[in-house]
Amino acid sequence: MAVLVYAESLTGSIKKAAIEAVTYGNLTAQSLGTECIALTIGTAEGAASLGQYGAAKVYNVAASDDFDAQVYAQIISEAATQVGADVVVFAHSSSGKSLAGRVAVRTKAGLVSSVISVPEGDQFTVKKGVFSGKGFASYEITADKKVLTIAGNTFPPQVVAQDVAVEALNINVPTSKVKVLSKSTVDGVVPLPEAELVVSAGRGMKGPENWGIIEEMAGILGATTACSRPVADVHWRPHHEHVGQTGVAIRPTLYIAVGISGAIQHLAGVNQSKVIVVINKDPEAPFFKAADYGVVGDLFDVVPRLNQALKKFKESQN
Amino acid sequence: MKLLVCVSQTPDTTTKIKFANGDTEFDTNGVQFIMNPYDEWYALVRALELKEQVGGTVTLFHVGPKANETVIRKGLAIGADNAVRVDAEATSAMFTAAQIASYAQSEGYDMVFLGKETIDYNGSEVAAMTAEMLDMPFISYATKMDVNGTTATINRDIEGGMETLEVDAPFVLSCAKGMAEQRIPNMRGIMMAKRKPINVIPAVESADLVKVTKYEYPAAKSGVKLIDPENMEELVNLLHNEAKVI
Numbered sequence: 405m406a407v408l409v410y411a412e413s414l415t416g417s418i419k420k421a422a423i424e425a426v427t428y429g430n431l432t433a434q435s436l437g438t439e440c441i442a443l444t445i446g447t448a449e450g451a452a453s454l455g456q457y458g459a460a461k462v463y464n465v466a467a468s469d470d471f472d473a474q475v476y477a478q479i480i481s482e483a484a485t486q487v488g489a490d491v492v493v494f495a496h497s498s499s500g501k502s503l504a505g506r507v508a509v510r511t512k513a514g515l516v517s518s519v520i521s522v523p524e525g526d527q528f529t530v531k532k533g534v535f536s537g538k539g540f541a542s543y544e545i546t547a548d549k550k551v552l553t554i555a556g557n558t559f560p561p562q563v564v565a566q567d568v569a570v571e572a573l574n575i576n577v578p579t580s581k582v583k584v585l586s587k588s589t590v591d592g593v594v595p596l597p598e599a600e601l602v603v604s605a606g607r608g609m610k611g612p613e614n615w616g617i618i619e620e621m622a623g624i625l626g627a628t629t630a631c632s633r634p635v636a637d638v639h640w641r642p643h644h645e646h647v648g649q650t651g652v653a654i655r656p657t658l659y660i661a662v663g664i665s666g667a668i669q670h671l672a673g674v675n676q677s678k679v680i681v682v683i684n685k686d687p688e689a690p691f692f693k694a695a696d697y698g699v700v701g702d703l704f705d706v707v708p709r710l711n712q713a714l715k716k717f718k719e720s721q722n
Numbered sequence: 723m724k725l726l727v728c729v730s731q732t733p734d735t736t737t738k739i740k741f742a743n744g745d746t747e748f749d750t751n752g753v754q755f756i757m758n759p760y761d762e763w764y765a766l767v768r769a770l771e772l773k774e775q776v777g778g779t780v781t782l783f784h785v786g787p788k789a790n791e792t793v794i795r796k797g798l799a800i801g802a803d804n805a806v807r808v809d810a811e812a813t814s815a816m817f818t819a820a821q822i823a824s825y826a827q828s829e830g831y832d833m834v835f836l837g838k839e840t841i842d843y844n845g846s847e848v849a850a851m852t853a854e855m856l857d858m859p860f861i862s863y864a865t866k867m868d869v870n871g872t873t874a875t876i877n878r879d880i881e882g883g884m885e886t887l888e889v890d891a892p893f894v895l896s897c898a899k900g901m902a903e904q905r906i907p908n909m910r911g912i913m914m915a916k917r918k919p920i921n922v923i924p925a926v927e928s929a930d931l932v933k934v935t936k937y938e939y940p941a942a943k944s945g946v947k948l949i950d951p952e953n954m955e956e957l958v959n960l961l962h963n964e965a966k967v968i
C-alpha cells in the first residue's frame with residue numbers, strides 16, 4: 405500500500421501543479437498511514453525538491469519528453485504495480501486528465517476527478533464541485549484501487565521535509581504511435597489554470613485598444629489576464645484567455661472582473677475563486693451577487709485609480 | 723471514413739439545481755436538458771466537416787434512456803447519418819466508456835470523437851477510458867485537426883500553450899473550442915432527422931467503481947461589500963488586510 409503521485413514536467417521542469425499533487429498525496433498518505441511516492445517521467449528538473457513537499461521517494465523513468473497518454477499511462481500503471489500503490493494521484497491538468505482515465509482502466513481503479521478534499525472514512529470518500537459551482541458531490545470509491553485528479557489552487561504547498569535523491573525506476577517503455585511536431589508555451593506568464601491572481605475584462609472595455617489598463621494591473625500584481633467569451637469571439641483577446649463554462653475553469657485566490665456582466669455561463673468558470681472583485685458601472689449587474697468586493701463606477705476612471713493605489717501599495721511593500 | 727461521435731446530455735447552465743432524497747440524488751424534475759456543448763459544437767461539427775471532405779458516415783452514440791432521444795434527434799438534425807443508443811442510465815464514466823468501447827470495437831471506427839468534458843460533472847474521464855479500453859492513441863483537448871489520407875495533424879491545448887502532433891487512424895479524440903464552428907439545424911435537417919434510424923442496443927456489463935453518496939449546496943456568499951469608487955486605497959487595503967489575497 406502506498407500513494408503514488410505522477411509529478412508532471414510538461415516543459416522539462418517540475419511546476420506548481422505537480423507540487424500541489426504531491427502535497428495532496430502526502431496528506432492522503434498520512435491519513436491512510438502509508439507513504440507518498442512521486443514519479444517523474446523524462447526530463448524533470450527540480451524533482452528532488454518534491455521531497456520537501458512530502459514525497460518519501462522520488463522515482464524517474466527514462467522516456468521521451470513528448471507526451472503520449474497511451475505510453476505514459478502504461479508507465480504509470482506499471483510503476484504503481486512495482487511500488488505497490490493502491491492510490492494514484494494526478495493534477496487536474498491537461499496531462500493529468502488525459503492519463504487518469506487510462507490508468508484507472510489499466511489498474512481497474514475507481515476514478516474521481518477534480519477532487520477538493522482529502523479522502524475520509526473507511527469508504528474513501530472525496531468531494532468535488534459539480535453543476536458549474538452550483539453544488540458539491542461526495543463520492544465513495546468502491547474499488548480497491550483509486551485514481552484521483554486534484555483541483556488546482558486547492559492544496560497550498562507546504563515544505564514539510566527535505567530534498568530526496570531521485571532514483572531511476574526501470575520500466576519497459578512502449579513505442580509511441582504519436583509524433584509530437586512542436587510544443588509552444590507562453591513564457592513568463594503563469595498559465596490561467598494555475599494562476600492565483602487573475603485580472604479579467606469583458607465587453608465593458610469597448611475595444612481591444614483599451615486593454616492597456618488591464619495589462620497594467622496584471623503587471624503590478626503579477627497576475628494572469630483573462631476575458632469573457634464575447635471578447636475572445638470577436639478577437640479582442642486571444643482564445644486561451646476565455647474563462648467560463650465553454651472556456652477555462654479557474655479557481656484563483658483573487659479574481660478581478662472589469663466590465664463583465666456576470667452571466668451564469670461566465671460565473672460557471674470563475675465562481676470557485678476565493679475572493680471576487682467586480683468593477684461595473686451598472687449596480688444591477690448580476691456579477692455583484694457573486695462578488696466579495698464591488699465598485700460601482702466607470703471602469704475608465706476606476707481602473708487607473710486602482711492601478712495607482714496598487715502601485716503605491718507594492719512600492720510600500722518593498 | 724467511419725466516424726463515431728459520442729454525445730452526452732447535461733442540464734442547461736441556467737437551470738436551478740436541486741437535490742432530493744436527503745440530498746443523495748440530483749432532482750431532475752423540471753430540469754431542461756441540452757446536448758453537451760463540446761459534443762454538439764466541436765466534436766459533431768468537425769466529424770461532419772471531415773465527412774463532407776473525404777466521404778464516409780457519421781454515427782452518433784449515446785448512453786441513456788429513451789427520454790434522451792430529443793438530444794439524439796438534434797444531432798441527427800445537425801447532420802449525423804444515424805445513431806446508436808445504449809438503453810441504460812449512464813451511471814458512471816467507466817460504465818459509459820465500456821459501452822462506447824464495446825460498440826466501437828465491434829464496428830471498427832477510424833476516429834472516435836468525444837467532447838472535452840460534460841459540463842455537469844466536468845469529469846473529463848470518459849474519453850481517456852474509452853481510448854484505453856480500445857488500446858488506441860488518445861488525443862485530448864484538440865483545437866484543430868487536418869486530415870490527409872489516414873494521417874491527422876492535430877493541435878491540442880496544453881497548460882499555457884499548444885502542442886502539434888501527428889497520428890494515424892484509428893484514434894480517440896476529445897474536442898475543445900476551436901475545432902469547429904457551431905451549426906444550427908435548419909428546417910430540412912429537422913425533417914430529415916425524423917426519418918434517420920436510431921439503433922437501440924442493450925448495455926454490456928460493467929461495474930461503476932464509484933458512487934455519489936451526498937450532494938451539498940455551496941455556502942451562500944455573505945454579500946458584496948461596496949467600495950467608494952473614489953477610494954481605491956480602501957479596496958487595496960481590504961484585499962491586503964481583510965481578504966489577505968495580495
Ligand SMILES: Cc1cc2nc3c(=O)[nH]c(=O)nc-3n(C[C@H](O)[C@H](O)[C@H](O)COP(=O)(O)OP(=O)(O)OC[C@H]3O[C@@H](n4cnc5c(N)ncnc54)[C@H](O)[C@@H]3O)c2cc1C
Binds near residue numbers: 605
Ligand atoms: C451555451 C453558452 C455558453 C457560454 N459560455 C460562456 C463562457 O464560457 N464565458 C463567458 O464569459 N460567457 C459565455 N457565454 C456568454 C454569456 O452568456 C454572456 O453573454 C457573456 O459572458 C457576456 O460577456 P460580457 O460580460 O463581457 O458582456 P456584457 O454582458 O455585454 O457585459 C458588459 C458589462 O460591462 C459593463 N460596462 C459597460 N461599460 C462600462 C464602463 N465604462 N465601466 C464599467 N462597466 C461597464 C456593463 O454594465 C455590463 O455589465 C455563453 C453563452 C451561452 C449561451
Ligand SMILES: Nc1ncnc2c1ncn2[C@@H]1O[C@H](COP(=O)(O)O)[C@@H](O)[C@H]1O
Binds near residue numbers: 728
Ligand atoms: N452518456 C453518454 N453517452 C455518450 N457519450 C458520453 C456520455 N457521457 C459522456 N460522453 C462522452 O464523453 C465526453 C466526456 O465526458 P465526461 O467524461 O463525462 O466529462 C463527453 O463530451 C461525451 O463525448
